[in-house]
Each structure stands twice: as C-alpha cells, then as structure tokens.
Amino acid sequence: MSRIQFPVELKGVGGFISAAEIKSGGGIANLPPWLGKAIALVDLDAFFASVEQLDHPEWKNKPVIVGGDKTRRGVVSTCSYEARAFGVHSAMPSAQAARLCPQAIWARGNHVRYQEMSTAVMMILADESPYLEQVSIDEAFIDISPGRFANEHPIVVANRIQKKVRELGISCSIGLGTSKSVAKIASDIDKPEGLTIVYPGCESDFLRPLPIRKLSGIGVKAEKQLHELGIRTLGQLAQTEQSVLVSVFGKNTELILSRCQGLESSEVIDEAITKSVSNEMTFSVNLVDISEIRQAVIMLCVKVGRRLRRKQLRGYTLTLKVRFDDLSVRTARKTLDHAVDDEQDFAPVICELIGEVWQAGQEVRLIGVGVSSFEARPEQLSLFTIPEQSICPGIESTSDQPNKSHKRSLVEATDKVKNRFGENAVRYGRDLHFFEIGSGTIALKDDCPTEQH
Known part of the structure; x- marks a missing residue:
C-alpha cells in the first residue's frame, strides 16, 4: 500500500493527510489545490529482481540477486529488498554478495522480459500524460501539471499510476514536486x-x-x-555564497545552487522521435470467436487513435499483429492514400486485415494494432469510403460528409472528457469484456528509432 508523506505541514490542511484518507477518497476533498508545475519521478522498485519474483512466484519474499554469479567473478546488477536486508547492493562483487547472503537465489537476468515490463509501465504513464521523459529502463519523469493536459489533482494521478503498476505485478515509488531535482530526491525518501x-x-x-x-x-x-568547507546539508549549501562554490562546481555552480534552494526550473522533454504508435493486449483466455477478435481490434484501435490525437500525429501505414497459442506470430499491413488519426477511419481497414492473418479455429493469445509513417497534413473530412455493411461492426463508416463531421466532433468531445476526468471516464460497452480477459501485460507502446519493429 502506498504511503503518502507530506514533508512539511501544509497551510490550510490542519495537519498531515494519511494514505488511508487519500485511498478511501475521504482525503481528496481536503487536498489543497496544486498551483503551478507538477513533475513526478516514477521509479520502479528493485525492478529486475521484482520481475524475477513475478515470473517465479516461489521466489516471492526471498532474497533474489540479479546479475553476476556467486561461483565466478562479476558484480550484482540489482537485488530484491530481502537481499538488501543482508547488506547486498548494486555493483557489489558477486563473491561478497554470496558471503553476505549465502541463501540468496541468483538469476542471470532476462533483459527482453525487463524491457517488455518497462514498456508496459511507460505506456501506463503515457496514458496519463503525453509529457513523458524516460531516463532509464526503470525511471521516468512525467509532467502531470493541472491544466496542462488534464485537470486532475497530481496526487490523484500519482495514486492511480501506482495502482496500475501494481496490477502488473510490480511496484513503484513516486516523488512529486515542482522540478525534476525535487521529484528525484523525493522518490528516494520512502521505498518501496x-x-x-x-x-x-x-x-x-x-x-x-x-x-x-x-x-x-x-x-x-x-x-x-x-565537507572540507563545513557544508554537509543542502540547507547549508543553499546559504553559501556562489563565489565560494565556483572552485567546486565551476560553470555548474548557479545550477547547483538553484537546485538546493528549490528554485530550479525544469521541463519534461521526450527526446525520442516516435516512429509508430501501437497497442497490444495479451489475453488470459485465448480468443477463438471472430466477433471477439473484431471487438478486441476495435478496442485497441480506439486506444491508438486516442494516442495519435494526443501526440498530434497522423499516419499512413496500418499494422495488425496476432500471436497464437503456439506463440507463432503473423503480421499484416496496409498503407492508405491519406494519413489518419481517427479510429472511425482506420479501425474498419484493420478489421479487414484479420482475414490475412487468422483462420477459423485458431486460438489468439495476443493482438496488436499500430499506425506508422507519420505526416502532419491538413484534416480531410472524407478520407476513403467504407461500405455501410462494414466488416467491423461497432465502428461504422460512411462517406456522408455531415455525418462524418458529426462523428469527428463526437471523438473530440470524448477526448475532452477523458482529458478532464481520466481515460476510464468514457468506455464503449463492447470493450468491457476485455477488461476482464485482457491481462494488460503489454500496454500502449510508442516505438522509437532505437527499437526493433
């Protein structure tokens, strides 16, 4: 369970607000408004070791060390909190770790799996705000300032992030502040x-x-x-004259001072160039019925369309990926004459691709939908015509211009509701089934140039 700490007593609150009050909803009304920037640093707790414990339930609550080998030379990559209790830590020689915790379970590591889980977490964050900066496989800054993207209180958003990450089977610690440096420090205060x-x-x-x-x-x-200057705390550092610190920090003196004084101004910057926007879902119960497969495709298209519009992207190439129960994968693509960002336009086309990758009787374990080949273009109201008897029931398409404009207005209105009240504020009834059978192990994903497609 999350533990919420207020480092100082907040004016107007009359004391501290407990985690129980926040989680029950009773404390939300007592939260003072958040005025200004809100940056969160999301740090996955003992990430590699936590994934190993997730994949090996028999290792839960046991000391797990990832990386290295107790019988050979090497260093510890990371370890579980149970191993840390014995003094084991990252970068420690394996031999020393083995002496400190001889009963530890050693895992070589599975970086493909770690990347998969990292992607799932990052896309949870991407669902909350488009202003996301991943700094490592297990850390990311996210700007959740009220009014910049949505109008929810940042603490409410942070709690929801922790809940969603917990549903993946791992946990995260979050620091929330007005700058990256404050958020980073805060994230280390209370773990896990x-x-x-x-x-x-x-x-x-x-x-x-x-x-x-x-x-x-x-x-x-x-x-x-x-220390030689008698400076041991950030408070002492903040009171030190800049001229005294130049010999220590050089050209970075002003930046360091602004950070320790809590005055740093920082922005969350996503430096990665998005090459595609896609969404995948793994199902706990295999899909065998064509209607269920179509419904799953539509639901994923809605998520992808939402993401495209948030990032102000429109793409030409549509991709459908299907993984079967024997773990084989088939992919189909189609390139359109016009760039799209509206699932009402591209969902029927992707549904048509189902017949290229799936045959009756095959059991589907995973479905993925993607849009790529982006180009910013003026909106064209009539992109292409789909027959009224669409292969994709549930998303109708028509060349009727007034109706097209009305549907676009409906999509934009739905986006606004989700921006204000969260992604789950509006759902299609056809999607509810998949909230029960979809494991969500692999979530919304933006593919970057450094990744394989």
Missing part, C-alpha cells in the same frame, strides 16, 4: 512503493535537512570538497 509529495512553496523546507549527496550533480569528489 512510497509516494512523497513536496507541495509548491515547500521545496526549501523539504531540502534543507538532507545530506548534500542527495542532490543530483554532487558526487564523491564534490562531497569531500564541501
């Missing part, structure tokens, strides 16, 4: 599965008592130099 909030205006009080090594940009060498 902690949520530490630093309200706007509380940055200085939060940072003041912390040791200087907590601040990004201060390493072992700088720490030693600062």
Whole structure:
C-alpha cells in the first residue's frame, strides 16, 4: 500500500493527510489545490529482481540477486529488498554478495522480459500524460501539471499510476514536486512503493535537512570538497555564497545552487522521435470467436487513435499483429492514400486485415494494432469510403460528409472528457469484456528509432 508523506505541514490542511484518507477518497476533498508545475519521478522498485519474483512466484519474499554469479567473478546488477536486508547492493562483487547472503537465489537476468515490463509501465504513464521523459529502463519523469493536459489533482494521478503498476505485478515509488531535482530526491525518501509529495512553496523546507549527496550533480569528489568547507546539508549549501562554490562546481555552480534552494526550473522533454504508435493486449483466455477478435481490434484501435490525437500525429501505414497459442506470430499491413488519426477511419481497414492473418479455429493469445509513417497534413473530412455493411461492426463508416463531421466532433468531445476526468471516464460497452480477459501485460507502446519493429 502506498504511503503518502507530506514533508512539511501544509497551510490550510490542519495537519498531515494519511494514505488511508487519500485511498478511501475521504482525503481528496481536503487536498489543497496544486498551483503551478507538477513533475513526478516514477521509479520502479528493485525492478529486475521484482520481475524475477513475478515470473517465479516461489521466489516471492526471498532474497533474489540479479546479475553476476556467486561461483565466478562479476558484480550484482540489482537485488530484491530481502537481499538488501543482508547488506547486498548494486555493483557489489558477486563473491561478497554470496558471503553476505549465502541463501540468496541468483538469476542471470532476462533483459527482453525487463524491457517488455518497462514498456508496459511507460505506456501506463503515457496514458496519463503525453509529457513523458524516460531516463532509464526503470525511471521516468512525467509532467502531470493541472491544466496542462488534464485537470486532475497530481496526487490523484500519482495514486492511480501506482495502482496500475501494481496490477502488473510490480511496484513503484513516486516523488512529486515542482522540478525534476525535487521529484528525484523525493522518490528516494520512502521505498518501496512510497509516494512523497513536496507541495509548491515547500521545496526549501523539504531540502534543507538532507545530506548534500542527495542532490543530483554532487558526487564523491564534490562531497569531500564541501565537507572540507563545513557544508554537509543542502540547507547549508543553499546559504553559501556562489563565489565560494565556483572552485567546486565551476560553470555548474548557479545550477547547483538553484537546485538546493528549490528554485530550479525544469521541463519534461521526450527526446525520442516516435516512429509508430501501437497497442497490444495479451489475453488470459485465448480468443477463438471472430466477433471477439473484431471487438478486441476495435478496442485497441480506439486506444491508438486516442494516442495519435494526443501526440498530434497522423499516419499512413496500418499494422495488425496476432500471436497464437503456439506463440507463432503473423503480421499484416496496409498503407492508405491519406494519413489518419481517427479510429472511425482506420479501425474498419484493420478489421479487414484479420482475414490475412487468422483462420477459423485458431486460438489468439495476443493482438496488436499500430499506425506508422507519420505526416502532419491538413484534416480531410472524407478520407476513403467504407461500405455501410462494414466488416467491423461497432465502428461504422460512411462517406456522408455531415455525418462524418458529426462523428469527428463526437471523438473530440470524448477526448475532452477523458482529458478532464481520466481515460476510464468514457468506455464503449463492447470493450468491457476485455477488461476482464485482457491481462494488460503489454500496454500502449510508442516505438522509437532505437527499437526493433
């Protein structure tokens, strides 16, 4: 269960708000409004080890060490919290870790699996805000400032993120503040599965008592130099004259001072160039009926269309991917004459691709839908004509211009409702079945140039 910490007493609240109050909904009304930027750092707890424990239930609550080999040279990549209790930590020589925790379970690691889980988590974040910056396989900044994308309170969003990650079978700790540096420090305060909030205006009080090594940009060498100057806390560092610190930080002195004073201004920047937007779902019960397969395709198309519009992308190439119960995979693609971002336009076409990859009687384990080959173009109201008796029941298409405009208005209105109240505020009745049989192991995905497609 998440533990919510307020580093300082909040004016107007009359004390601290407990995790139980927030999770029950009773504390939401008492939350002071969040004024200004809200940046969260989402850090997956003991990520590799947690995935190993997820995939090996018999390892749960046992010390697990990933990487290295207790019988050979090597270093620990990461370890579970149970192993950390014995003093084991990342980058420790394997031999030393084996001495400290001889009963530990050693896992070589499965980076394909770790990347799969990382992608699932990152797409949970992408569902909450398009302003996402992944900094490593297990960490990402996300801008959830009220009014920038949605109007929900950042603490509500952070709680929802933790809940969704927990549903994947792992956990995350979140730091929430007005800058990247504050969010990063806050994320390390309460682990595992902690949520530490630093309200706007509380940055200085939060940072003041912390040791200087907590601040990004201060390493072992700088720490030693600062200790020689009698500076041990961020509060002491914040009060030091800039001229005194130039010998330690050089051209970065001003940046370091702004960080330790809680005055840093930072932006969440997604530097990756999106090459495709896709969504996959793994089903806990294999699909064998064509109507269920079509419904699943439609639901995934709705998610992809939503993501395309949020990123202001329109694509020409449509892709359908199907994995069967024997783990074989088949893929079909079609390139259109016009770029699309509306599932009402591309869902019928992707449904037509089902016949190219699936035959009656085959059991479907996973379905994926994607749009790629992006180009920004002025909106064209009539992209192509689909017969009224569409192969894809549930998403009708027509060349009737007024009706087309009406449907586009409906899509935009639905987007606005979701922006304000969350992704689950509006659902199609046909999709409810898949919230029960879809495991969600692989979630919404943006493919970048460095990834294989």
